[in-house]
Amino acid sequence: MTKEHITFGLLSDLHDEVLNAARKDSLMEHLGGCPACGREYEELGRMVRMVSCLRVIGIRSRDDFCRATLSRVILCERKRKRHLYYKRVIPSAVAAMVIFLVGIDQFQNGPTGERRSGARIASSASGGELAREIGSAYDMRRTMSILRKNRARVTMVTDGYIEAEVPSRFVDGIQRECDGSFSTGMHGFATAVGYTEGGIQDGLILSSGFVHQRPADQSRNVRLRIILR
Amino acid sequence: MSDKSDLEVIDRVLAGDIEAFSAIIEKYQDRIFRYAYSRVYNYDEALDITQEVFLMAMEALRSFRREAKFSTWMFSIMVNYCKNYRKKRDRFPSVGLSRSEGGDEFEIPIPDERQTPEDDVVTGDTLRIVKEELYALPDDYKEILVLRDIEGLAYGDIARILGIHLSNVKVRIHRGRELLKKRLAERGLL
Numbered sequence: 001m002t003k004e005h006i007t008f009g010l011l012s013d014l015h016d017e018v019l020n021a022a023r024k025d026s027l028m029e030h031l032g033g034c035p036a037c038g039r040e041y042e043e044l045g046r047m048v049r050m051v052s053c054l055r056v057i058g059i060r061s062r063d064d065f066c067r068a069t070l071s072r073v074i075l076c077e078r079k080r081k082r083h084l085y086y087k088r089v090i091p092s093a094v095a096a097m098v099i100f101l102v103g104i105d106q107f108q109n110g111p112t113g114e115r116r117s118g119a120r121i122a123s124s125a126s127g128g129e130l131a132r133e134i135g136s137a138y139d140m141r142r143t144m145s146i147l148r149k150n151r152a153r154v155t156m157v158t159d160g161y162i163e164a165e166v167p168s169r170f171v172d173g174i175q176r177e178c179d180g181s182f183s184t185g186m187h188g189f190a191t192a193v194g195y196t197e198g199g200i201q202d203g204l205i206l207s208s209g210f211v212h213q214r215p216a217d218q219s220r221n222v223r224l225r226i227i228l229r
Numbered sequence: 230m231s232d233k234s235d236l237e238v239i240d241r242v243l244a245g246d247i248e249a250f251s252a253i254i255e256k257y258q259d260r261i262f263r264y265a266y267s268r269v270y271n272y273d274e275a276l277d278i279t280q281e282v283f284l285m286a287m288e289a290l291r292s293f294r295r296e297a298k299f300s301t302w303m304f305s306i307m308v309n310y311c312k313n314y315r316k317k318r319d320r321f322p323s324v325g326l327s328r329s330e331g332g333d334e335f336e337i338p339i340p341d342e343r344q345t346p347e348d349d350v351v352t353g354d355t356l357r358i359v360k361e362e363l364y365a366l367p368d369d370y371k372e373i374l375v376l377r378d379i380e381g382l383a384y385g386d387i388a389r390i391l392g393i394h395l396s397n398v399k400v401r402i403h404r405g406r407e408l409l410k411k412r413l414a415e416r417g418l419l
Contacts, residue, residue, distance in 0.1 A: 007405040008403060008407045009304070009399070009400075012399075012402060012403045012406055012407075013399065016377075016402075018384060018399070041412075043410065043419045044406065044410065046419065047409065047410050047413060047418075047419060048357045048378050048405070048406070049351075050351055050355065050356070050413075050418070051359060051363060051374060051378040051379060051409070052379060052381070053351050053356055054263070054356060054359065054360055054363070054377050054379050055263070055359075055379055056356075057259075057262075057263050057340075058258075058259035058262060058263070059258055059262050059276065059279070061258060065254075065258055065276065065279070065280070066251055066254045066255050067251075068280070069254050069258075069280050069283050069284075070247075070248065070250060070251045070254060072280065072284060073283060073284060073287045074247050074248075076284055076287065076288065077247055077287065079358055080288065155374070157302075169255070172239075184234065186279065190287075206316060
């Protein structure tokens with residue numbers, strides 16, 4: 001039997017039975033002959049038993065905790081599944097959209113990136129109307145901008161054409177700008193113009209002159225129509 | 230319910246039978262609540278924490294690798310959640326409507342006289358004092374005594390749950406018990 005008192009740590013280990021058999025026997029032998037250590041060990045045991053009685057602490061049954069928690073768990077699970085679904089679907093949708101847009105772009109501009117010709121000489125069905133065709137909404141906006149800049153008064157815009165009145169002295173400027181505007185695809189094409197008097201004049205004037213002007217026409221307003229494709 | 234039956238329930242839940250999770254909730258709700266209550270000492274907060282722990286466990290269920298016991302994994306979530314909760318609460322303290330400094334109004338549902346197998350008569354008043362003194366211990370000692378002496382977890386499981394070495398577990402248990410014993414003796418219980 002050991003003469004020294006057992007440390008509290010050893011008593012605690014002994015209580016929890018985490019010592020090997022030899023050590024345990026030695027300590028038990030000491031406890032049998034040492035009232036101080038025996039009392040300490042007994043008090044430790046009582047205390048642990050009292051603490052373990054706190055196991056009665058628990059959730060009040062009336063709170064119906066289990067059902068409430070399960071409801072929340074089910075809700076969260078549904079939310080998580082929805083989130084996972086969107087996480088899978090959204091990138092696919094974005095990818096599909098990108099492919100679609102790239103496809104459209106390729107279709108419009110061709111695989112080399114060159115823009116397809118958007119304008120062509122119109123064969124004027126009414127015979128002799130001033131005509132020019134533009135291939136896209138961009139061209140339309142660009143044309144409107146050129147017209148406004150050259151003091152043209154836009155009189156009509158339809159899906160098919162733009163009509164405007166412009167002092168005849170600005171007509172050449174309009175043609176220059178249109179010719180210089182490669183993006184509009186107007187370069188090199190003839191544009192026909194007519195005179196306001198008596199409505200739009202028949203006939204088509206080729207690209208060497210946007211308008212066949214006479215000195216007397218300088219102050220007159222010219223009415224032109226640009227046909228959109 | 231053994232750990233094996235825990236795993237069976239988990240398999241059912243993972244297969245889509247979410248309702249089966251109620252078995253896990255029923256089994257662990259009081260144990261998690263007791264730990265949470267020892268940390269926050271407020272019934273409503275402890276109830277919220279318990280619920281959040283189950284939600285987190287459900288969310289992380291697919292990541293449970295079955296290397297440790299399910300109960301150990303569950304308690305690890307509980308301990309980490311409580312730690313983070315305390316940090317957050319300390320950072321953003323709020324004024325509770327019914328909370329007082331000395332604890333909450335929650336009374337332990339203890340019968341007036343409780344007969345233990347060792348013939349110790351533990352009254353409600355005794356348990357209230359034990360509860361007060363246990364919860365007044367430093368956090369390190371308190372949580373380890375709750376896990377060991379109330380929940381009855383093994384030293385190895387406690388080490389895994391708290392993420393500390395086994396020798397450290399032993400030392401904390403010794404010191405915690407020593408301090409608690411001293412305080413209970415001062416209150417005339419030992």
